[in-house]
Amino acid sequence: MSLEKVLSISGKPGLYKLKTQTRTGFLAESLLDGKTINVSGRHNVSLLSEIAVYTLTEEVPLREVFKKISEKEDGKETISHKASKEELEEFFFGVMPDYDEDRVYASDIKKIVQWYNMLVKNGLNDFSEAKEETKKSEEGTSEKPKEPKKPAAKKAAAPKSTAPKASSAKKGGATKSAASRKT
Structure with missing residues (x-):
């Protein structure tokens, strides 16, 4: 897994x-x-x-950090997460010499070491990339492009009535039709 x-x-x-x-x-x-x-x-x-770990140049995925720890420890468990702060930082510097000391705290290192040991203990030491081959094969399948949906036919609007509307009185009291008759 x-x-x-x-x-x-x-x-x-x-x-x-x-x-x-x-x-x-x-x-x-x-x-x-x-x-x-x-x-x-x-x-x-x-x-x-x-999750990623800050380095001086980029963010390294946790998977890559676990790979480096695994290579250093030959796939076995590493130091205890209960080791002193100095021991943990020294160990992590040996694994990731360019990690950002200002943004990666001792508590982060402790958690990474604890997680690594827990994963190895449970046999979850496959730190390879996530099934890139299946992703590429899924992208390469020849599927027909989906056709855009045709807009639904609009209901025919009822024809507008041509009968004159009753106009309301304006401030002056005269309606528009009455005002146009005077001129």
């Missing part, structure tokens, strides 16, 4: 696998204890595939 189905839910510890959609939200399974929870629209949810 790729990172497109792995979630972080604010206010809830750990990571969650997206199970199924419900009428009011979706069901997610905790990677910590395997319990399934109902997640509604009021929860702040982030897909790991949508």
